[in-house]
Amino acid sequence: MSVNENLATTANYLLYGSMASYTVAFLGFTLDLAGGAARAERVALASAPQRELAAVGAQGPLRDDAPTAPPVVPPARRKAAGIGVSLTLLAVLLHVAAVAVRGVATQRPPWGNMYEFATAGSAVVALVFVATLRWRDLRYLGTFVIGPVLLMLGLAVTVLYTRAGQLVPSLKSVWLAIHVSVAFISSALFTIAFSLTVLYLVQERRERSGAAKRSFMDALPRARELDLASYRLHAVAFPLWTFTLVAGAIWAENAWGRYWGWDPKEVWTFVIWVVYAGYLHARATRGWQGRKAATLALAGYGCILFNFLVVNIFFVGFHSYAGVS
Amino acid sequence: MSATPADPSTEPAPQLPRLGPVGTVRFVWRQLTSMRTALFLLMLLAVAAVPGSVLPQRGVNPGQVTAYFQTHPGTAPWIDRLGGFDVYASVWFSAIYLLLFVSLVGCVLPRTRQHLRAMRSQPPAAPRRFERMPAHREVEVDASPDEVLRAARAVLGSRRYRVRADGSELSAERGYLRETGNLVFHLALLGLLLAVAAGHLLGWRGDVVVAVGDQFSNTSVAYNSLNAGPWVDVSALPPFQLDLDRLDVAFEQRGPQQGQPRDFRATVTSRAAPGAASQRSVVEVNHPLQVDGASVFLLGNGYAPVITVRDAKGTELYSAATPFLNQDGNYTSVGVVKVVGAARQIGLQGLFLPTVAFSDGRLPVSVFPDLKNPALALTPFVGDLGLSSGQPQSVFVLDTAKMQRLQGRDGKPVRLLMAPGDTAQLPDGLGSVTFDRVERYAGFSVRHDPGRVWALASAIAAMVGLGLSLFVPRRRVFVRARPVESRDGSPRTVVETAALARGEDTGLDDELDRLIAALRPQRHTTLEEAPA
Numbered sequence A: 001m002s003v004n005e006n007l008a009t010t011a012n013y014l015l016y017g018s019m020a021s022y023t024v025a026f027l028g029f030t031l032d033l034a035g036g037a038a039r040a041e042r043v044a045l046a047s048a049p050q051r052e053l054a055a056v057g058a059q060g061p062l063r064d065d066a067p068t069a070p071p072v073v074p075p076a077r078r079k080a081a082g083i084g085v086s087l088t089l090l091a092v093l094l095h096v097a098a099v100a101v102r103g104v105a106t107q108r109p110p111w112g113n114m115y116e117f118a119t120a121g122s123a124v125v126a127l128v129f130v131a132t133l134r135w136r137d138l139r140y141l142g143t144f145v146i147g148p149v150l151l152m153l154g155l156a157v158t159v160l161y162t163r164a165g166q167l168v169p170s171l172k173s174v175w176l177a178i179h180v181s182v183a184f185i186s187s188a189l190f191t192i193a194f195s196l197t198v199l200y201l202v203q204e205r206r207e208r209s210g211a212a213k214r215s216f217m218d219a220l221p222r223a224r225e226l227d228l229a230s231y232r233l234h235a236v237a238f239p240l241w242t243f244t245l246v247a248g249a250i251w252a253e254n255a256w257g258r259y260w261g262w263d264p265k266e267v268w269t270f271v272i273w274v275v276y277a278g279y280l281h282a283r284a285t286r287g288w289q290g291r292k293a294a295t296l297a298l299a300g301y302g303c304i305l306f307n308f309l310v311v312n313i314f315f316v317g318f319h320s321y322a323g324v325s
Numbered sequence B: 001m002s003a004t005p006a007d008p009s010t011e012p013a014p015q016l017p018r019l020g021p022v023g024t025v026r027f028v029w030r031q032l033t034s035m036r037t038a039l040f041l042l043m044l045l046a047v048a049a050v051p052g053s054v055l056p057q058r059g060v061n062p063g064q065v066t067a068y069f070q071t072h073p074g075t076a077p078w079i080d081r082l083g084g085f086d087v088y089a090s091v092w093f094s095a096i097y098l099l100l101f102v103s104l105v106g107c108v109l110p111r112t113r114q115h116l117r118a119m120r121s122q123p124p125a126a127p128r129r130f131e132r133m134p135a136h137r138e139v140e141v142d143a144s145p146d147e148v149l150r151a152a153r154a155v156l157g158s159r160r161y162r163v164r165a166d167g168s169e170l171s172a173e174r175g176y177l178r179e180t181g182n183l184v185f186h187l188a189l190l191g192l193l194l195a196v197a198a199g200h201l202l203g204w205r206g207d208v209v210v211a212v213g214d215q216f217s218n219t220s221v222a223y224n225s226l227n228a229g230p231w232v233d234v235s236a237l238p239p240f241q242l243d244l245d246r247l248d249v250a251f252e253q254r255g256p257q258q259g260q261p262r263d264f265r266a267t268v269t270s271r272a273a274p275g276a277a278s279q280r281s282v283v284e285v286n287h288p289l290q291v292d293g294a295s296v297f298l299l300g301n302g303y304a305p306v307i308t309v310r311d312a313k314g315t316e317l318y319s320a321a322t323p324f325l326n327q328d329g330n331y332t333s334v335g336v337v338k339v340v341g342a343a344r345q346i347g348l349q350g351l352f353l354p355t356v357a358f359s360d361g362r363l364p365v366s367v368f369p370d371l372k373n374p375a376l377a378l379t380p381f382v383g384d385l386g387l388s389s390g391q392p393q394s395v396f397v398l399d400t401a402k403m404q405r406l407q408g409r410d411g412k413p414v415r416l417l418m419a420p421g422d423t424a425q426l427p428d429g430l431g432s433v434t435f436d437r438v439e440r441y442a443g444f445s446v447r448h449d450p451g452r453v454w455a456l457a458s459a460i461a462a463m464v465g466l467g468l469s470l471f472v473p474r475r476r477v478f479v480r481a482r483p484v485e486s487r488d489g490s491p492r493t494v495v496e497t498a499a500l501a502r503g504e505d506t507g508l509d510d511e512l513d514r515l516i517a518a519l520r521p522q523r524h525t526t527l528e529e530a531p532a
């Protein structure tokens, strides 16, 4: 069971390629957002005659207080976003290939140390994003998803890099594959949900203060929609995180003879779970809906970052397999 | 708790308490079981769990706690008094989660009662004004009111609504499983807590080191350390036995991760009781052995040099595979030999190095964890081993308080450095020490946890409940049919529909659209069709 060094090198090159592609995609999405302000202006201008047309077309009386349909953004104008999507697709292909080739090179699931966690985890974030694009136009989120992915990859190749190797025995388990892959998907959803929550908070603030200043935020959905979208992602991510917790406990039981031992890593997985449970609770608690609940979601994501970046490296425990020296 | 599904804040508005003890108790209880308190306690629980990840914990690593006392002599006793080294057993941490669970019971029981009642009763009557509902539609159709209501009933029934007819109105409700799931989730958390508690009270866990070729019998004295819950009778542990037949260990031989452990595998023969049928099995790091209600885990391994001590006449005083504890990734290991049969008790303090390397002037070190060039360094002591004091002693520590180092003829302390097969004479006619060979030992952790299965069952129930609670839509739909006369004088029916949901539900408009599409096979005049 040795490592195929050639393949491991190939995996690294694939990863660099995907990073380059992500970078251009990131620029594309950002340009698109920047153009969004101008677009929103056009829409505002265009919507007045549209309303009259609608009134003529309708057979009954049109009530004045009926909410107007959300502004329809002319589809053909978003070339930069299109470039963003195409290059994200290319980048995801290269990225997934890099992870897969690393797995073939080491002949094991390619998530045995922090470098591999970061590369595989960010691949899942990007994959989830690309998948949601198929049924929802979330291109406005591109900057806020591809940005973190790039950051994570940058961190991986600079700080966390670990040469391909085999695993210590306690990591050899099917539960590793299950526990870690579900943790990835869940974290990926939490990441996108986090971006949406930030956008919600900004948008909510603008709406509350009746901001007249034009900004790229005009191109984004309204606060209420951003909030709902973020809730739905959280509502999927939370059960997956619950599963991660349970699968981790089963693995710990198999490997160390106790399903729960308050090891620093376990503590933080628990803290994250409790904070997000608090978020879901807050949404159903009078006086806590809206901004306050969103703050809890931000706190939850802060815990996820802390867990990955600080606990893995600085807190020693049973789980000390970061592989970073 | 409001019964309206649309009201997401499932708590009653705070009421001022009536004076008097009963009123006060009721007020406190209501506060404790409110959503706001539950939220506060949840957040408090998250914050309270954090110190345990920063400070060393006795339950996780007692050695680190001792070290912390040495490096922080000023603050450590204070942290200890506040429970900082036993966070998860501390009064304050326990208080938080116990209050949380009291709140949970107080919240879930009334909701369960209410839910059971709701499941047995009809949906509530339709409200007077549909425009107030989160979604509503109004259309005019050709069919008669009766036909419309019949069709609506069929559609709603096929979409698994429970339907109640009330003259010209229908009210329908679906998704009772959402609330069921939510209750199951919260009750399962309670079950999880009880299962963990059962494990603490009724479970036990022991650690033992067994050399290859040796046998282990499951009695409390055989363990190097044993932790048992307060309700466990340690004199009546299940009487199984275990022989360690083989231990295979593999390390990375080359590359950047040279020396990293790759594979541990213990081959054992187990019997449920002495004399019972035996069974051969393999224990690996992620594959414990189940025997007689207990699980045997392979957690560690190391070297047990076989050491023989003879007196001057050649009589054997001590001969055993002696486990040495490894100190680093290259298995530099320390251990001791205690010889009591001689006139003067002998103690040997040892350092075992699987692959020895010398650097001048310093202690030899091990440079690889596998047996490539094994060496044993021993420092002999004579005197009183302190075994008669009645104090329990660790087999890995030599109490040298009442012993002297043996000195050679040159007056320097004696140090023996041996390879397998070597024999060295002790000075002063004390006899000889032989390093016969090296065996490996396995570090087993044996555990019995009667709460384990219940914990898993509760966790699974909680996940199922959570899924239902988050993804089953709970909706109410109302339909009203009213006859009207159209402009050309023919009789027509105005159908009003409305819907509301519990929690966030973006599917209400679609639900009404579907319903209306079914009531209206071909397109008719639209009176008003704005999504509310």
Ligand code: HEM
Residues within 6 Å of the ligand: A276, A277, A280, A281, A284, B008, B010, B033, B034, B035, B036, B038, B042, B100, B101, B103, B104, B105, B107, B108, B182, B186, B189, B466, B469, B470, B502, B503
């Ligand atoms: C051990 C502590 C608790 C945890 C971890 C917890 C967790 C959760 C989670 C994750 C949810 C969201 C799932 C859903 O929407 O159905 C939820 C919902 C809910 N919880 Fe808890 N909970 C706890 C204690 C409590 C307590 C003490 C109460 C009562 C005061 C309570 C009342 C509720 C209610 C009413 C909902 C439903 C909210 C809705 O309708 O959306 N929970 N809980």
